[in-house]
Amino acid sequence: MKIAIYGLGYVGLTAAACLTSEGHWVLGVDVSERKVKEANSGKSPIQEPGLEDLLSKAVAGGLLHCTTDGSQQLNQCDLAIVCVGTPSGVDGSHNMTYIAEVSRQIATAVDPKRQTPLTVVYRSTIRPGTIEELIKPIFESTLGKNFSCIELVYNPEFLREAYAINDYFNPPKIVIGTVDSLPNPRMEELNKNIKAPVFYTKYRESEITKFVDNTFHAVKVAFANEIGRVCTQLGISASKMHEIFISDTKLNISPYYFRPGGAFGGSCLPKDVRALQYIAADVGANTRLIDALLRSNEAHKHFLYEQVTADLPPGGSVLMLGLAFKKESDDLRESPKVDMARKLLNAGYKLSIYDPYLHPQQLIGQNLGYSFLHLPTLPDLLVSAETIATQTYDVVVDMSGMAAGLTLNCGKLLNLDRLS
Ligand SMILES: NC(=O)c1ccc[n+]([C@@H]2O[C@H](COP(=O)([O-])OP(=O)(O)OC[C@H]3O[C@@H](n4cnc5c(N)ncnc54)[C@H](O)[C@@H]3O)[C@@H](O)[C@H]2O)c1
Missing domain, CATH: 3.40.50.720 (NAD(P)-binding Rossmann-like Domain)
Incomplete structure (x- = not known):
């Protein structure tokens, strides 16, 4: 396929390199002249193992062309993948300025009479509701209601920096949000070499996935460190505790205790959480996450x-x-x-x-x-x-x-x- 990629950062450049390695032709678009110049000479503007090798092969094979203005070549493309940054705003929300800018650029450049619609795939992390409340209205304001030259897809990215290329081809899952939650042929083609469970969902479910995942990763790190602090203060080996904890794939590292539904209760969980809170406070371990558990549970009961x-x-x-x-x-x-x-x-x-x-x-x-x-x-x-x-x-x-x-x-x- 011919694929335009907007935003040549960690996510966009990795996608560009990996897609060219599969034989797709990629048009890379970025506002940074330096990134465009380096990518066009087969050099990687970012440090990522294996990336420069793929980029130099792509340039040598004529499969990658980067530019600061993609408008002329956009209509030759089957797909556009948006990977621009969504940094934190001052109030903690994501700054959607770049998403809005790129959406407007695509809406202005696309040929409204295209035979087959351009599939515009958003891969940046965007808050739930962004496709329906920000992106779709931008396309509507330029192309009119019921536009048919564009189909909007949300497809979150799960790669980790430093493992980006391996993660691109081996993601833990593929989540694709479409207007009707139904499979999309272009996305099937895009992912045909990737073996991973695929979930087609509504836009909002796909949009929230990344927040849920990353917040959970943060919870795990904070929990592990709180337990580590308690153990250290009590003279207990934190690494031994970690080894024992993760060995339990039946109840600990498992789908158990994960379903949204009832609050926790019974004769053990509240009692032992309360006691660990006491122990942690007693030794000055300052366990903010653990201290919040019972309050969170009370809030859920009231919900x-x-x-x-x-x-x-x-x-x-x-x-x-x-x-x-x-x-x-x-x-x-x-x-x-x-x-x-x-x-x-x-x-x-x-x-x-x-x-x-x-x-x-x-x-x-x-x-x-x-x-x-x-x-x-x-x-x-x-x-x-x-x-x-x-x-x-x-x-x-x-x-x-x-x-x-x-x-x-x-x-x-x-x-x-x-x-x-
Ligand atoms: N870095 C990661 O590991 C990772 C993983 C998963 C998801 N994400 C998400 O993917 C998105 C991109 O992340 P990143 O780390 O690649 O960001 P990045 O800051 O490295 O790259 C973003 C690129 O977008 C470019 N850009 C900004 N406005 C543009 C415009 N109007 N047109 C073209 N290019 C434009 C910037 O110049 C920059 O090169 C973010 O939403 C991020 O949260 C990142």
Whole structure:
């Protein structure tokens, strides 16, 4: 294919070099005359292992031409990939000036009567909503509503500097946002030599992916360092701890505890997090991330409560499915569902609870104490499957994945065990 690449930085130049190595012809566009000149002479303006080798081969083979003005040759291209910078603005948001500038340049240069649309692929990191709220309006203002000479795609980049070429051909995944979430033939062609799971999504899902990934990487580093500080202060080997931690691919480095849905609770997690917070404070380890966990969890419990009550005035009837901290358990200690029940009762909702694993007369010890302290009327709230089948509820809230198999008559069924 003939591909224009806007922005010859770490992302754009790597893409240019890798695409030419696959036989594509690339038009590189950058505002920096120095970068353009160096790239045209087969030199890399940035330090990246293997990049200069690919660039010099591309130039020698006539597959790479760079310019500060791509407008003349843009219409010969099948694809344009936008890799310009999106640096932090003063308020912390991304500065979208370069994205807007390039979009306007492409909109002005494209032939509105093109036979096949130019696929414009944004690869820079952009905030969710940018395609629909900034980029599309720029094209509309130049080309009119319902323009057909351009198709917009978002395709985040996952490469790491210093491993960029290897990462380009071996990404962890390929995420492609399209107007209809459907596969795009040009993108299939572009990625045909790359083996990785492919996700076609709506624009916004693809746009947020990079933020989620990078924030998680930051969480991992901060968490590892907080644990490292606690261990160091306690005279425990941080590297041994790391070795033991990452060896657990069943619960630690695994998809467990990752699904957006219920808050954490039960007899272990809140208690042990609280205790580690205490230990860390005691030895001066200053664990800001760990200290924020319980507050984050409380915020989530309240978010879930607001999901239930959003369109329901007090006095409405709510059936909760599940009360114990997890399905098939009768442990109520620090169950987030007990908090939900308490909040609903306090606000004046008519509450019923279904949990077939829970028998108040069998609760003993701390479990009994906790449940009666937080929900003194628990026995009156519990209902059976048979009762549920004969009643109508305004809202049924599935907190534990228990709705299947029940006969439910309700205005709204909410699954809070798994956010959709
Ligand atoms: N660097 C990475 O490892 C990496 C990884 C994944 C995603 N990203 C994202 O990709 C984007 C690009 O990152 P980068 O590190 O390659 O940036 P960079 O700053 O190295 O390169 C951006 C290039 O865009 C050029 N540019 C600016 N305005 C232009 C215009 N109007 N026309 C043509 N060129 C223009 C600049 O001169 C510069 O050469 C960013 O959004 C970044 O967040 C970066």
